[in-house]
Amino acid sequence: MRKVYLDHIAAAPLHPEVSSAMMPFLTDKYGNVQSIHLFGQHLQTAVEEARCQTAGLINAKSEEVYFTSSGSEANNFAVKGLALAHQKKGRHIVLSAIEHQSVLYSAKSLEKLGFSVTHVPVDKQGVIDPSDVKKAIKTETILVSTLLASSEIGTVEPLKEIAAVCHDQDVLVHSDAVAAAGNIPVDIRSLDVDALSLSANQFYGPQGNAALFLKKGVRILPFIDGGIQESGRRAGTENVAGIVGMGKAAELARMNMAARNSKILPLRDKLIAVLPNAVERMIVTGDIKHRLPHHVSFCVEFIEGEAMLLSLSMKGIAASSGSACTSKALKASHVLLAIGLDHALAQGSLVFSLIEDNKEKDIDYLLDVFPPIIERLRSMSPLYAKYQEEK
Amino acid sequence: MIYSEKVMEHFENPRNVGVIENPDGIGEIGNPVCGDMMTFYIKVNENRIDDVKFKTFGCGAAIAVSSIVSEMAIGKTIEDALKISNKDVAKELGGLPKNKMHCSNLGADALHKAIQNYLDKEKTPEKAAAEPSAKKKDEISCPFCEGPMEGLESFCKQCHTELKECPECGDPVTTKNETCPHCKAPLKNK
Numbered sequence: 001m002r003k004v005y006l007d008h009i010a011a012a013p014l015h016p017e018v019s020s021a022m023m024p025f026l027t028d029k030y031g032n033v034q035s036i037h038l039f040g041q042h043l044q045t046a047v048e049e050a051r052c053q054t055a056g057l058i059n060a061k062s063e064e065v066y067f068t069s070s071g072s073e074a075n076n077f078a079v080k081g082l083a084l085a086h087q088k089k090g091r092h093i094v095l096s097a098i099e100h101q102s103v104l105y106s107a108k109s110l111e112k113l114g115f116s117v118t119h120v121p122v123d124k125q126g127v128i129d130p131s132d133v134k135k136a137i138k139t140e141t142i143l144v145s146t147l148l149a150s151s152e153i154g155t156v157e158p159l160k161e162i163a164a165v166c167h168d169q170d171v172l173v174h175s176d177a178v179a180a181a182g183n184i185p186v187d188i189r190s191l192d193v194d195a196l197s198l199s200a201n202q203f204y205g206p207q208g209n210a211a212l213f214l215k216k217g218v219r220i221l222p223f224i225d226g227g228i229q230e231s232g233r234r235a236g237t238e239n240v241a242g243i244v245g246m247g248k249a250a251e252l253a254r255m256n257m258a259a260r261n262s263k264i265l266p267l268r269d270k271l272i273a274v275l276p277n278a279v280e281r282m283i284v285t286g287d288i289k290h291r292l293p294h295h296v297s298f299c300v301e302f303i304e305g306e307a308m309l310l311s312l313s314m315k316g317i318a319a320s321s322g323s324a325c326t327s328k329a330l331k332a333s334h335v336l337l338a339i340g341l342d343h344a345l346a347q348g349s350l351v352f353s354l355i356e357d358n359k360e361k362d363i364d365y366l367l368d369v370f371p372p373i374i375e376r377l378r379s380m381s382p383l384y385a386k387y388q389e390e391k
Numbered sequence: 392m393i394y395s396e397k398v399m400e401h402f403e404n405p406r407n408v409g410v411i412e413n414p415d416g417i418g419e420i421g422n423p424v425c426g427d428m429m430t431f432y433i434k435v436n437e438n439r440i441d442d443v444k445f446k447t448f449g450c451g452a453a454i455a456v457s458s459i460v461s462e463m464a465i466g467k468t469i470e471d472a473l474k475i476s477n478k479d480v481a482k483e484l485g486g487l488p489k490n491k492m493h494c495s496n497l498g499a500d501a502l503h504k505a506i507q508n509y510l511d512k513e514k515t516p517e518k519a520a521a522e523p524s525a526k527k528k529d530e531i532s533c534p535f536c537e538g539p540m541e542g543l544e545s546f547c548k549q550c551h552t553e554l555k556e557c558p559e560c561g562d563p564v565t566t567k568n569e570t571c572p573h574c575k576a577p578l579k580n581k
Contacts, residue, residue: 302448303448304426304427304448304449304450304453305450306450306451307402307449307450307451307453307454310394310399310402310451314403323426323450331552332424332426342423343423343424344423347426347448379408380405380408380446380447380448380454381446381447381448382419382428382429382430382446382447382448383423383428384448385410385446
């Protein structure tokens with residue numbers, strides 16, 4: 001059976017050059033980065049090179065990059081660490097309505113400590129209006145955290161404009177750029193953000209490796225207390241192989257981004273153009289124009305996402321969904337509800353996210369097997385039966 | 392989360408999908424808020440379930456559950472079919488992931504509703520008129536997904552929304568409601 005991986009947003013595969021770069025650190029290059037002896041010094045050089053490579057991807061200085069174990073950790077670090085370090089000024093935080101759970105729940109934890117949180121709505125394409133952010137900022141606001149691009153609907157946000165509004169009012173800006181960094185150009189100087197999260201597995205790097213960019217001079221509370229690793233802000237023995245892998249992946253992403261995207265974009269656009277015409281009552285979610293190059297998302301009416309994922313998986317195709325049934329919490333995605341979809345339609349959510357190895361044949365195969373899958377599930381659906389009666 | 396082979400087999404080849412024309416009973420349960428909806432149709436002959444058909448909107452588990460419930464019910468007497476529990480259904484499928492257990496609840500419940508619908512139709516009009524108390528139970532429903540509730544619980548069995556009691560009227564409200572959807576009293580939620 002043909003196998004087609006269209007789940008980049010869950011994790012991109014490890015690039016072969018990345019795994020080769022990592023391998024020595026899983027075998028003969030051992031030791032602890034903090035050791036003074038020659039074994040430790042070798043590792044320290046490797047980690048600092050990776051920090052430099054990672055910084056290069058987002059135009060940061062290497063001392064502004066802190067390695068973490070995941071994008072979620074970077075988001076927790078930023079939201080909690082910045083809020084707690086600046087709470088003397090005020091205890092109000094602003095988020096968009098479509099943040100990742102790691103940002104949402106970090107803010108929820110802060111609410112339990114007495115912080116208040118405002119969620120800025122988005123429009124039907126999932127776009128945040130900077131003037132709404134401006135309206136949400138109060139004198140006691142200390143932090144605005146908003147994503148750069150949504151992994152669920154693919155929309156890329158006007159982060160530069162949002163950051164400008166925040167800095168006008170002397171408010172810090174953190175951006176969850178996990179879905180974006182390594183896939184679209186991210187320049188923290190031009191965006192002018194104070195903190196930004198990125199994750200290696202979103203650009204063909206290893207899982208369990210991510211980073212937080214924190215602008216020099218911005219105060220933050222350490223996330224893990226302990227030793228002196230990561231300038232004392234995130235203690236714990238370094239995952240050297242992973243960090244080296246992240247650095248290599250960042251370097252490859254910076255050099256190959258344009259070439260990768262020029263291969264992926266036509267495939268993405270083919271899916272957007274063909275699928276909604278092959279199946280009735282199927283809509284594209286998110287902004288078509290301001291969109292991640294590897295991302296297509298849909299809602300298919302009258303059927304449920306998990307059933308589609310299982311059916312696609314039986315045909316060798318990997319995709320994702322934001323339906324209630326696919327989430328452990330059994331709740332419809334807050335992102336899909338925030339762009340105004342009703343619960344029934346949100347259940348039919350489906351995301352295809354491309355990787356650089358995808359071929360046109362893969363997309364044609366998907367286009368081939370998809371309509372019969374939908375037809376089979378709809379033939380079982382009481383909602384579809386009702387729709388047909390009314391028609 | 393991994394489904395058992397039997398769940399996958401029923402998902403791939405569900406038995407008894409469809410509609411029965413002029414059924415003896417129809418049972419509908421669930422709604423799209425929680426992700427699953429099932430409609431069961433039954434045909435009864437001399438107190439025995441002759442045929443079952445279903446239509447289901449939902450996840451893999453919901454479809455497999457519907458399929459196996461239909462298989463389990465066909466050929467059983469009304470009394471025995473009413474004894475099929477959600478536990479039996481999950482067991483028959485070789486187990487279900489913990490967070491999907493409410494789907495198996497729905498399958499047996501939808502079948503029982505179809506049987507109840509059949510029994511109600513069988514009753515003489517006088518008898519049917521004399522059961523307002525049976526309706527009462529349905530009056531409490533989840534304020535989020537409108538699922539049925541047997542008294543106040545800390546969360547809805549159907550959609551897993553956290554619930555509490557409205558201090559004014561005592562009806563269930565979600566922890567996110569700003570006002571009670573029943574009596575409109577303001578609630579002290581954050």
